[in-house]
Amino acid sequence: MSKTPIKQLNASATDFERQLDALLAWESVSDHAVADTVAKILAEVKSQGDEALLRYTNQFDRLGASSMAELVIPKARLQEALSRISEEQRQALEVAAERVRRYHEHQKQESWSFTEADGTVLGQQVTAMERVGLYVPGGKASYPSSVLMNAMPAKVAGVDEVVMVVPTPDGEVNEMVFAAAAIADVDTVITVGGAQAVAALAYGTETVPKVDKIVGPGNIFVATAKRAVFGTVAIDMIAGPSEILVVCDGKTNPDWIAMDLFSQAEHDEQAQSILVCPDADFLAQVQDSVDRLLPTLAREAIARQSLTERGAFILVKDLAQAIEVSNRIAPEHLELSVEDPEALLPQVRHAGAIFMGRHTAEAIGDYCAGPNHVLPTSGTARFSSPLGVYDFQKRSSIINCSPQGASELGKVASVLARGESLEAHARSAEYRIKD
Template identity: 60%
Template sequence: MRRLSTQDQNFKQVFADLLAFETVNDPELLSTVDKIISDVRQFGDEHVLKLTQQFDRHPAHHFSELELTQEQLKAAFDHLDSDVRKALELAAQRIRTFHEAQKQDGWSYIDDLGNTLGQKVTPLDRVGIYVPGGLASYPSSVLMNAVPAHVAGVAEIIMVVPAPKGDLNPLVLAAAYLAGVSRVFTIGGAQAVAALAYGTQTIPRVDKITGPGNRFVAAAKRAVFGQCGIDMIAGPSEILVYAEGNNDPKWIAMDVLSQAEHDTVAQAILITPDEKFLEEVAQAIESHLAELPKAEIARTSIENRGALVLVKDRAEAIELINQVAPEHLELCLDDAQAMSEEIRHAGAIFMGRYTPEAIGDYCAGPNHVLPTSGTARFSSPLGVYDFQKRSSLIMCSQEGVKPLAKAADILAQEENLDAHARSARYRYK
């Protein structure tokens, strides 16, 4: 794992190169995805089935075999081991409680002219959630996408999840049952995104697609944006840990590896002002890698995109953190809450020595669908607000409209929009 110091002459350039990553910038990838979307639009169920058989080696002969019933979801839930079931229910309840606090209501007021102005908040009618099901299978992603949608009041939740060779983690199905998913289709990839965005003979068209996936999924979401909404273009998982020397290096090393084990292009960065501690963490990482089942993935990740960064002080660390705008940020120190006040850009901030990022992935309550690749500079975690929309409310009284209409008349004339001007003029003359 490379070691960097802010005192190195070329640090700024090396650090910028380390952060540079684009999820969907391959022309060949984009061309392939565009063709898949076009074919799904033209041929519908037939083409989705064909691609599912081809890419996932799914044994289905008819499209109807790709949809799971509510009875199948309930059976998966009922057969859970008791401890697993309790953990899943705990996670679902905590996620629901947190997201209930995000729910927005409409409002209105009457201005000094007697006109009523306000905002109406309504849920989306139907959403699609994408849940990984290939190399990675995440029941937690089902809860993180479906529960906020339910809290928002979405009437219909359509879930797509790939099932390679027809196999699917039963815990994913149990989570779908617990979260109240309406329909589940065992399809994935760009074809699943296209089916949700445009609809097929069987799959209903949705208003928004949320949830993470591979680069084909990310490229497809970007391509269908505008036809429907999307949450974000998700890149590889990231963690940035800031820790000072009075931490257990074994804990911090495992926190770093918790994201590195996701993917060979995941990014894990440790920033510290303590050189001795940095070396202790480096040694602990090597020790942990000898025991991890996904050691090969984690090692590739930290060698290619990871870094141990030595800074002069906390102020310099804060500057780097805001430059990175990490998906997950751990502040492993006693006064973490005070330091968090200086952080402007991060998807989720985990404060203190006893708050590993892994807690946030499963059961803390806040959403684990977070902005990646520096997009925390301008975007936010998935939440109830992603499944609600706002309509403006305007109602003018007979007298209250007059000064507004006169102003609109004048401004419309200045913009050479005569019909606008006359429309307003009728209301006060």
């Protein structure tokens, strides 16, 4: 049984911060060659519309489509996918969709207002975006769960139209992705992908309508394109590699912990799996579980490289220090695999999603718990939140001055405006002041 060389860190060591910085270092979207390629694609799709979109789609996905009309999927085809997948798969998608919908219903924000003593009304009007674009990876790397996690909160928010783009390289269609689109009531599905699909959503073409926001994961070309079109449209985030940090008190089955670490490591070689524990003997037990179970994985090579290059076991003096380390890392997924997770929860400041207790596997959150699996990565949980209904709603301020309110507020505005040498501002407010 070969040993997997996972980095061993001690949070009490004098050079721990330096070691941790090295562990967490990850180069985001910064490849100049990729950026140049993406810029060219964006410019051509913006200026040439469907012509460039079809050309790049045929080139990169090795298709022979003669028109964009061939790539627009009829609603009947999405419904057909529901009958092509197994009954077990359909039921799983339907259960997951309903749980995701029900959870996100709690996030809906409503308009509000209040009336001041002089009759002035102040408030906020909450409205949904009109149209959003959902990017879904295609081919073998297909994720029907991403369809549900991105489309359901948009639908709950009241978005008028959800446009989904999904590449079909070599004509390969994932029936579960189409079925998920049917269950989530996606309005339009177009089989294009890559930077060209992002460009089409951002700028609009003859076939692809311009959207207000683009959400969903993709490769480095998609991520680079999303970053480039930000400002023309909104985006959800620039996602880095998937991450898990497990805080354990040393009393959970070590096989469970090993498999939880694998659940992120198998995503790709850049994924990061970290275990933080005050029990050195338990860390050794988990190492044994890793060595024994890793060869049983279908994606062993990917998980092994991830664990070797970016994984770590961190020894801490107690659970309080474990939470300090977790807050420093701000992980995408945080498992509190301890006896009393509720006691630790108030100390957790930064985490995308928090999985409480020994029985709550992070994988449950990926698919069917209900909360969104689109989460901040690479430490951005310090200032970002999971994707939700609020990401598809906008807020407009409401101000309705009564005559008395306009007079009193006009006096204040006049002083401040003249202090900024903005005469027209001041005089506009002064016109409403009562003598």
